[in-house]
Amino acid sequence: MTTRIDTRFADLAHEGRPAFVTFVMAGDPDLDTSLQILKALPAAGADVIEIGMPFTDPMADGPAIQAAGLRALKAGTTLKKTLALVRDFRTTDNVTPIVLMGYYNPIYIYGVDAFLADAKQAGVDGLIIVDLPPEEDEELCLPAMKAGLNFIRLATPTTDEKRLPAVLANTSGFVYYVSITGITGSASADASAVGAAVQRIKRHTSLPVCVGFGIRTPEAAQAIAAQANGAVVGSALIDAVKASLDAEGRATKATVGAVADLVASLAAGVRGAKQAAE
Amino acid sequence: MNQALPNSFRSGPDERGHFGIYGGRFVAETLMPLILDLEKAYAQAKVDPAFRAEMDGHLKHYVGRPSALYFAERLTEHFGGAKIYFKREDLNHTGAHKVNNVLGQIMLAKRMGKPRVIAETGAGMHGVATATMCAKFGLECVVFMGAVDVERQQPNVLRMKALGAEVRPVSSGAHTLKDAMNEALRDWVTNVHDTFYCIGTVAGPHPYPMMVRDFQAVIGQEVREQIMQAEGRLPDSLVACIGGGSNAMGLFHPFLDDPGVAIYGVEAAGHGLDKLHAASIAGGKPGVLHGNRTYLLMDPDGQIEEAHSISAGLDYPGVGPEHSWLHDVGRVKFLSATDTEALDAFKLCCRLEGIIPALEPSHALAKVADLAPKLPKDHLMVVNMSGRGDKDLASVAEHLGGQF
Known part of the structure; x- marks a missing residue:
């Protein structure tokens, strides 16, 4: 079956440009502002939107995304409200792919089958669940595929040649290459090393490969996007949200615009990159 | 101990690290290859007689094993029921059972060629044990510890x-x-090439729960021999405190298939089970955190809740x-x-x-006070005295208003 993700990457391939994938945290700094940010993203140049599902213990995330998750939880965000956010977004945008990204426990507690049904119905296209490696595919990956959602896997510099086929086996939508060994928001990767890694992955799959972790500037986004089918930016957008808040951590008039402006400049960088050779 | 009998309670985990629905390997992809490497290295070390012999030598001459099995005569008289023995893990070098596991893991780190070791610690006993073994084996050591x-x-910070x-x-x-465990995992994900993560309890992704249990099982294995020598038979009951549960698992595991041995784990009820506490089994439900599925304290949305216990070593959700x-x-049976x-x-x-006693085994002793008086005088009860209480004196004094 074809999801909005498949359609979007096919269109981008046709246009010959890489995707700009943005990550924002659901409910950061509050649910209303979060919805406005989401709605502003496509016009600012986001091709795919990843929405973080806040979790108290994000083991693979750096301080920026940890803090964003806690702001969102403090503002009353739950998994149900995250799905409602997607539903609200879909009332005005039925083409931009939405990927939910987070950790397994809130989904496990929600109930896997109920979550998949509700997510699909809300207009979610794919899932990235950091703490579900292929060894645990029966938990969510296989049921998600059956429910018509893409399960997007992370490949990392430690995913060796022997392991890649297992990692890619049940992946769909695209492959998210984590360009460094480390947490989100840490140092950026060297573009040529990323290029080699993307080519290595492409020898095993025909899926698009997007690269994330450590991309903060239009120049870096361009350099990385030139080596892949897309570049993912998260912590830099989260930092822009944070910088726009008032002393009590509340949204200001500047919040939505600050994120949209940064997305626009990063998108210009990505669009300046030529699509990597297939 | 790996020859699983049918219907044995000691045959877990399966090859994917599951104990029933619990356990597993819920970690980020970056860590997955490391965990598979560790599993392989441990499987090889386990059957290597040289590894075992070296470990036994260190356990005897450096740790000071076997630890005594001590008849607590006055406590027995005081309660007027069961005959109470203490397994004296507090007498080990570094003052707790933690060292049994750390020795095994640090020998494994050395064997795997990892020059840098990280650990998380709560009460600080695991951190001290890890710092100790890293000093002895010449490895770099970084310990993550919650600011609280x-x-x-x-005292344990100074020791480390x-x-x-x-x-x-x-x-x-x-x-x-x-939070210390989250931070250790973040460090590990960043420093995959040279770093060994020495987990302090029977939790985390497979193979840690199994491996830590195997290293701690020396406690129960010694108790079997010692009680046979002292009493000519196996005990009637075992009692141990449970945070992550490594001292308890070490004592319990060798007895799981002896139906005549009643087994009690004691969780920390903090201010009370209806208030802030750290009793995951009594007050939690199954969820996924830190690499495994297990009972966790959480809210209805699956967000992890803070545990509370007077004992830093039990203060884990x-x-x-x-x-x-x-x-x-x-x-x-969990109390x-x-x-x-x-x-x-x-x-x-x-x-x-x-x-x-440390505040951790004081929780076990608190339930001995409930159980022992109701039991006959020929009931043999073994309590794991998992650590010494020097580290807790300042906080105990504070709680008791300066008056012991």
């Missing part, structure tokens, strides 16, 4: 520093053990997955003791036995 715990366990370890206070979340399974199948009950037991043990 750094405050309430100062004296032993050459770097102590990194963790100020995310509640600043306790759970989860429990080892094998304990979760043993609870579900009914082989181990809980409040902060106040633990303090009372702490005082009693000091006065009657001349042993200053």
Whole structure:
């Protein structure tokens, strides 16, 4: 079956440009502002939107995304409200792919089958669940595929040649290459090393490969996007949200615009990159 | 011990690290290859007679094993029921059972060629044991410790520093053990090539729960021999405190298939099970955190809740997955003791036995006070005295208003 993700990457391939994938945290700094940010993203140049599902213990995330998750939880965000956010977004945008990204426990507690049904119905296209490696595919990956959602896997510099086929086996939508060994928001990767890694992955799959972790500037986004089918930016957008808040951590008039402006400049960088050779 | 009998309680985990529905390998992809490497290295070391012989030598000459099995005569008289024995893990080098596991893991780190070791610690006993073994084996050591715990366990912070370890206070979340573990995992994901993560309890992704249990099982294996020598038969009951549950698993595991041995794990009930506490089995439900599925304290949305216990070593919102399974199948009975009950037991043990227990095993002693008086005088009860209480004196004094 074809999801909005498949359609979007096919269109981008046709246009010959890489995707700009943005990550924002659901409910950061509050649910209303979060919805406005989401709605502003496509016009600012986001091709795919990843929405973080806040979790108290994000083991693979750096301080920026940890803090964003806690702001969102403090503002009353739950998994149900995250799905409602997607539903609200879909009332005005039925083409931009939405990927939910987070950790397994809130989904496990929600109930896997109920979550998949509700997510699909809300207009979610794919899932990235950091703490579900292929060894645990029966938990969510296989049921998600059956429910018509893409399960997007992370490949990392430690995913060796022997392991890649297992990692890619049940992946769909695209492959998210984590360009460094480390947490989100840490140092950026060297573009040529990323290029080699993307080519290595492409020898095993025909899926698009997007690269994330450590991309903060239009120049870096361009350099990385030139080596892949897309570049993912998260912590830099989260930092822009944070910088726009008032002393009590509340949204200001500047919040939505600050994120949209940064997305626009990063998108210009990505669009300046030529699509990597297939 | 790996020859699984049919219907054995000792045959877990399966090859994917599951104890029933619990356990597993819920980690980021970056860590997955490392965990598979560790599993392979441990499987090889386990059957290598040279590894075993070296470990036995260190356990005897450096750790000071076997630890005594001590008849607590005055406590027995005081309760007027079961005959109470203490397994004296507090007499080990570094003052707790933690060292049994750390020795095994550090030998494995050395064998795998990892020059840098990281660890999380709550009460600081695992951190001290890790710092100690890293000093002995010449490895770099970084210990992550919640900022709150750094405050309430100062003596152990000083010990770690004296032993050459770097102590990194963790100020995310509640600043306790759970957050220290998150931070250790973040470090590991960043320093995959040279770093060995020495987990302090029977939790985390497979193979840790199994491996830590195997290293701690020396406790129960010794008790079997020692009680046979002292009494000519196996004990009637075992009691141990449970945070993550490594001292308890070490004592329990060799007895799981002896149906005549009743087994009690004691969780920390903090201010009470209806208030802030750390009793994951009594007050939690199954969820996924820190690499495994197990009982966890969480809200209805699956967000992890902060645990509370007077004992930093029990102040964790989860429990080892094998304990979760043993609870579900009914082989181990889980009880809980409040902060106040633990303090009372702490005082009693000091006065009657001349042993200053750590606050962690004071929770076990608190339930001995409930169980022992109702049992006959020929009932043999073994309590795991998992650590010494020197580290807790300042916080106990504070709770008791300066009056012991």
